[in-house]
Amino acid sequence: MGPILQVEKLTKRFGGLTAVAELDFEVREGEILGMIGPNGAGKTTTFNVIAGTYPATGGEVRFAGEPILGLPPHRIASRGVMRTFQHNRPFAGLPVIDNVLVGAHTRFAASLWSVVLGSARSDEGQRRKRAEELVQFVGLGELRDADVATLSFGQGRLLEIARALAGEPRLILFDEPAAGLTPAECARLAEIIRGIAARGIAVLLIEHDMHFLLPLAQRVVVLNFGAKIADGLPDEVRAHPAVMDAYLGSHATPQ
Amino acid sequence: MRAGGFVFFKTNHMSGLLRWLIAAVVLSAAAFFMGEYHNDVYRKLLLWVTLALGYNFLFGICGQVAFSHFAFYGIGAYSIVIFLFQLHLPFPIAVLCGIALCILFALAVAIPSTRLEGFYLALATLALGQLFIVVLNEGGSVTGGTGGIANYRLPELFGMRVRGPWYTGVIVLLLVFTYSILKRLDDSWFGRACRAVRDNPEAAAAMGVDVARTKVIAFTLTSALAGVAGMVYAFVDNTVNPPIFGIENAFLLLFMVIVGGAGRHAGAVIGAVLLFLLPFWLSPLVGHHHALVFGVLVVAAILFQPGGLIGLWDRFSRSRS
Ligand SMILES: Nc1ncnc2c1ncn2[C@@H]1O[C@H](COP(=O)(O)OP(=O)(O)OP(=O)(O)O)[C@@H](O)[C@H]1O
Ligand SMILES: [Mg+2]
Numbered sequence: 001m002g003p004i005l006q007v008e009k010l011t012k013r014f015g016g017l018t019a020v021a022e023l024d025f026e027v028r029e030g031e032i033l034g035m036i037g038p039n040g041a042g043k044t045t046t047f048n049v050i051a052g053t054y055p056a057t058g059g060e061v062r063f064a065g066e067p068i069l070g071l072p073p074h075r076i077a078s079r080g081v082m083r084t085f086q087h088n089r090p091f092a093g094l095p096v097i098d099n100v101l102v103g104a105h106t107r108f109a110a111s112l113w114s115v116v117l118g119s120a121r122s123d124e125g126q127r128r129k130r131a132e133e134l135v136q137f138v139g140l141g142e143l144r145d146a147d148v149a150t151l152s153f154g155q156g157r158l159l160e161i162a163r164a165l166a167g168e169p170r171l172i173l174f175d176e177p178a179a180g181l182t183p184a185e186c187a188r189l190a191e192i193i194r195g196i197a198a199r200g201i202a203v204l205l206i207e208h209d210m211h212f213l214l215p216l217a218q219r220v221v222v223l224n225f226g227a228k229i230a231d232g233l234p235d236e237v238r239a240h241p242a243v244m245d246a247y248l249g250s251h252a253t254p255q
Numbered sequence: 256m257r258a259g260g261f262v263f264f265k266t267n268h269m270s271g272l273l274r275w276l277i278a279a280v281v282l283s284a285a286a287f288f289m290g291e292y293h294n295d296v297y298r299k300l301l302l303w304v305t306l307a308l309g310y311n312f313l314f315g316i317c318g319q320v321a322f323s324h325f326a327f328y329g330i331g332a333y334s335i336v337i338f339l340f341q342l343h344l345p346f347p348i349a350v351l352c353g354i355a356l357c358i359l360f361a362l363a364v365a366i367p368s369t370r371l372e373g374f375y376l377a378l379a380t381l382a383l384g385q386l387f388i389v390v391l392n393e394g395g396s397v398t399g400g401t402g403g404i405a406n407y408r409l410p411e412l413f414g415m416r417v418r419g420p421w422y423t424g425v426i427v428l429l430l431v432f433t434y435s436i437l438k439r440l441d442d443s444w445f446g447r448a449c450r451a452v453r454d455n456p457e458a459a460a461a462m463g464v465d466v467a468r469t470k471v472i473a474f475t476l477t478s479a480l481a482g483v484a485g486m487v488y489a490f491v492d493n494t495v496n497p498p499i500f501g502i503e504n505a506f507l508l509l510f511m512v513i514v515g516g517a518g519r520h521a522g523a524v525i526g527a528v529l530l531f532l533l534p535f536w537l538s539p540l541v542g543h544h545h546a547l548v549f550g551v552l553v554v555a556a557i558l559f560q561p562g563g564l565i566g567l568w569d570r571f572s573r574s575r576s
C-alpha cells in the first residue's frame with residue numbers, strides 16, 4: 001500500500017542544538033512503523049514537528065499527499081493525524097468519557113449556532129456512543145464516568161489512546177505508550193495497538209523498549225542524535241552494528 | 256453530564272421548553288408577593304445571578320481570567336440609553352446596536368490578547384474596565400459624567416409599558432435566556448472544548464481544538480450576554496451611573512464564582528446569592544467591613560475548598576449515600 005505519511009529531510013534545531021537532522025522516512029497505510037533511539041535522540045521532537053506543535057527548521061512532511069508543515073496543530077488533527085503524549089496529559093476537570101469526547105472534537109457536525117439555538121438534531125448522542133465503545137475497546141469501560149485523577153498511571157496511558165482514536169485518525173502517533181507499564185499491561189497494550197492497525201489506521205510508534213517494539217512493528221526506523229542511523233525489518237535492525245553501538249551503555253539493549 | 260448540574264426541576268420527560276417556562280413563571284410570580292423594597296433586592300439578586308452564570312462560563316469553564324464583565328454590562332446599559340434617548344433609534348435597532356457594540360469591543364480585546372498568555376487578557380480587561388469608567392466620567396453630555404443619566408423611561412412596546420413586578424419578570428426571562436444558552440453550550444462539543452482549553456491547551460490543540468478561536472468565542476459570547484444584561488439593568492432604576500460598572504464589582508463577581516465553585520452553574524448561583532445577601536446580614540454586625548469577610552471566604556475557598564461550596568455539597572451528599 002502507498003505511503004500515508006512522507007517525511008523528507010526534516011530538520012529541527014533548538015538554537016544551536018539539532019534535535020532532528022535531515023530525517024527521511026515514510027509510514028504506509030495500515031502499517032505499524034516503529035521508531036527507536038536512545039534518550040534525546042529526537043523522537044518526541046519528530047512527533048511535535050509532524051503534529052504542528054513546533055515549527056520545522058527545514059524539510060517537508062506530506063500527509064495523504066498534501067504538505068502539512070506549517071499548519072497549526074488543530075488543522076493537522078482535523079485532517080486525521082492524532083497523537084498521544086509521552087507524559088499523560090488528560091483534561092483533569094473532565095470525566096473519562098468526556099476526555100475521549102474532546103478527542104472527537106473535529107468530528108462533530110453541529111454548528112455553534114445550531115447548538116445555541118438548540119435547533120439542528122445534535123450528533124452528541126451518537127458521538128457519545130462511539131466514545132463509549134472506544135473506552136470499552138481500551139478496557140476502561142468500568143471507569144467511564146470516573147474522575148481522571150483516580151486513574152492509575154497505566155489507565156491514564158489507555159485514556160490517551162482512546163482519546164486519540166476518537167478523532168477517527170488515519171494516522172496515529174504513539175509516544176512511548178508502554179513506558180511505565182507492567183508486563184501484563186504491556187501485553188494488553190500490544191493487543192490494542194494490533195487492533196488499531198487492523199482497523200486500517202497507520203501507526204507510528206515510538207518506543208524505547210525493543211522487546212516491546214520489535215515483535216509489533218512491521219518496519220523500524222532508528223534515530224540517534226536526531227539522524228536516522230538504520231531502518232528496515234525488525235530483525236535487520238536488531239542486527240545492525242550502528243544500532244548495537246547506539247544502544248551500548250543505554251538501558252534498553254537489543255536482545 | 257456533571258452530577259448536580261443546576262436544574263430547576265427534575266423532569267426528564269418534560270419537554271425542555273415547558274421546563275424553562277415553569278421556572279420563569281415561578282421565579283416571576285415571587286415578585287408579586289413582595290413589597291417594593293424586597294422586589295428591588297430580588298431584581299438585583301437576579302441580575303447578579305445572571306452575571307455570575309456568564310462569568311462562570313468564561314472564568315470557571317473556559318479558564319479565562321478577565322475583569323471586563325462589568326464594563327460590558329455598562330456598555331450594554333449606557334448604549335441602550337444613549338441609542339434610545341439621544342439618538343432616538345427604534346427600540347429593536349437600539350438593542351441590536353448595543354449588542355453589536357459589545358461584540359466589537361469584545362473582539363478588539365480578545366483577538367490580540369488570547370494569542371498571548373492568559374496574563375495578558377487579565378491585563379487588557381483590567382485596562383478596559385478602568386478606561387470605561389474614565390470615558391463615562393469624562394463623557395460630558397453623552398454619558399452624563401459622574402452623575403450618569405437619569406429621568407428616562409422604558410419605551411412602550413406593543414402599546415404597553417412593563418413596570419413594577421412585571422419588570423421583574425423581564426429580568427427572570429433574561430436569567431432563563433442566559434442560562435439556557437450557557438447550558439446548551441456547556442453540554443455541547445463547545446463546552447467540552449472550553450474545559451479542555453482550560454485544563455491543557457496543548458493537548459486540546461492536539462485533539463483538534465482551535466484554542467485561540469475557542470477563547471475568543473467564549474469571551475465574546477459571555478461579554479455580549481453581559482451587555483444584554485446591562486440593557487435590562489438600565490430600566491431597573493431608570494438611571495445609569497459609573498460606580499456600578501467599576502472594577503470592584505468585577506472582582507466581586509470573581510469572588511462569587513470562586514466561593515460558589517468555579518466551573519459549575521450551580522456554584523455560580525450559590526456564590527452569587529450568598530455574596531449578594533451576605534452584606535445585608537453582616538452590615539448590622541460589622542458595618543462596611545463585609546469586604547473583609549469576603550476576602551476571608553475567598554482565601555479559604557482557594558486554600559481549603561477549591562471546588563467551592565458546590566464541591567462541599569457534593570462531598571456531603573456522597574458521604575451520606
Ligand atoms: N522545546 C525544546 N527546547 C529546546 N530543546 C529541546 C526541546 N525539546 C527537545 N529538546 C532537545 O532536543 C533533543 C531531542 O529531544 P526529544 O525529546 O525529541 O528526544 P527523545 O528521543 O524523545 O528522548 P526520550 O527518549 O528521552 O523521550 C534533546 O536534546 C532535547 O533536550
Ligand atoms: Mg521522547
